Amino acid sequence: KNEVEQSPQNLTAQEGEFITINCSYSVGISALHWLQQHPGGGIVSLFMLSSGKKKHGRLIATINIQEKHSSLHITASHPRDSAVYICAVDPDKLIFGTGTRLQVFP
């Protein structure tokens, strides 16, 4: 069993829909990262969380340390949000999930 599990693996949505991507982990962590990888390959750090909730524009990330679970939400999704979203946890070194491929259609 992977230490970091993401769901769903693939997600398609219509523009404007509310998107939720989930991440569950099985190890103790000091922080959890949400990363975005665009089709061109570049990786951007979206959030780093150790508790609670963070918001940046249309993106919201939450984490429940007791349940070892985090969610990434995208409100009013747009085709430019199409990317792979990767959850990574930091016990003593980063462990990555396999990513969620999101495609948003106009």
Add this chain to the structure above:
Amino acid sequence: DAGVIQSPRHEVTEMGQEVTLRCKLISGHNSLFWYRQTMMRGLELLIYFNNNVPIDDSGMPEDRFSAKMPNASFSTLKIQPSEPRDSAVYFCASSTDRAVGELFFGEGSRLTVL
């Protein structure tokens, strides 16, 4: 700041050749990470440095791989001799603190070993 800079962006080489990938950190960052991404295994941490010192190299595949950080702003990842299974995208990332810092990634170096 220009961000984390990696070179080369693309490299195609033949099996057995030496490959050197380079990374320049963001000024003021003191942690550096080398990752490898493949279709089969996703993103994997190879090695990370804190204040120029290698902290964890348990992800380095084998002795053919070596990484150095000769100064606070620059690192190299060397593969010698290279093999086709080394073909991947190699990312470098830096942060201000290993444990809790936001990561800043380079654009990656796509390596193809024929």
